[in-house]
Amino acid sequence: MTGELSPIDKAKFVAAKRSVDYVEDGMRVGLGTGSTAAWMVRCLGEMVRNDGLRIKGVPTSTRTAELARDVGIEVISLDEAKWLDVTIDGADEFDGNLNLIKGGGGALLQEKIVATASDQMIVIADIGKEVESLGAFPLPVEVIPFGWQTTKSLVEELLISMDVLGRDATLRMNGERPFITDEGNYIIDLHLGRIGNPHQLSMAMNQMPGVVENGLFLDICDVVILGFGDGRVETRDINEGTVEEDRLDFVETDNLFTDMND
Numbered sequence: 001m002t003g004e005l006s007p008i009d010k011a012k013f014v015a016a017k018r019s020v021d022y023v024e025d026g027m028r029v030g031l032g033t034g035s036t037a038a039w040m041v042r043c044l045g046e047m048v049r050n051d052g053l054r055i056k057g058v059p060t061s062t063r064t065a066e067l068a069r070d071v072g073i074e075v076i077s078l079d080e081a082k083w084l085d086v087t088i089d090g091a092d093e094f095d096g097n098l099n100l101i102k103g104g105g106g107a108l109l110q111e112k113i114v115a116t117a118s119d120q121m122i123v124i125a126d127i128g129k130e131v132e133s134l135g136a137f138p139l140p141v142e143v144i145p146f147g148w149q150t151t152k153s154l155v156e157e158l159l160i161s162m163d164v165l166g167r168d169a170t171l172r173m174n175g176e177r178p179f180i181t182d183e184g185n186y187i188i189d190l191h192l193g194r195i196g197n198p199h200q201l202s203m204a205m206n207q208m209p210g211v212v213e214n215g216l217f218l219d220i221c222d223v224v225i226l227g228f229g230d231g232r233v234e235t236r237d238i239n240e241g242t243v244e245e246d247r248l249d250f251v252e253t254d255n256l257f258t259d260m261n262d
């Protein structure tokens, strides 16, 4: 079964598989969005169905909510949970300080709210997501549809005033129409190349009327679990500054792949 998966999917899977070790019975868990997070949700579903794990999941998108219910996880709202023990999510980029760009899947707003309401945020990623400085991946900015073109112009002016190198801003599309987030908003993707001062940019952007949130997740992530195509996983912990290496046995996980792909 694993022979049919690309190395990148194997990498995402092993990172997801390792991340569920952080989840304990009785926890309230934030469930991220994206292909890597989907592996994690399936792994948790396995634990709920087969091992009797009792958790409550708070999804970060309608997609994740559907998947979580499908695999047997009890889904509750963030308001019901109030506070979460841990959130596990993917990322589009992470740097050496475990700062992130997220929102490639368009769920950045709920993802940021849920991650911020968690004792711990764990990011699961393949090695291709590691960067020296953030910005090669287009930075998503969620904006209110009302007056979005004006908001886009103001964001472009802000980038010029801050001397940010790349200033190309594009409205995210879904075919012929604008992409609509779960909250009914649009996304403007900023093609910046390199973000020199992410804290300054994030703060300035979020002060602008019309901007709801941006995809910079700064000082939020505690642990990054990196997966490799050969089954290796590497854990980077911001608090302990540790790097731990391990390898998952694909033979052991073959059944899980088979079950998940049925």
Ligand SMILES: O=C(CO)[C@H](O)[C@H](O)COP(=O)(O)O
Binding pocket: 032, 033, 034, 035, 036, 037, 089, 090, 091, 092, 101, 102, 103, 104, 105, 106, 107, 108, 111
């Ligand atoms: O931020 C996200 C969704 O809004 C995702 O976590 C991010 O895009 C990574 O996705 P994938 O795991 O599919 O590579």
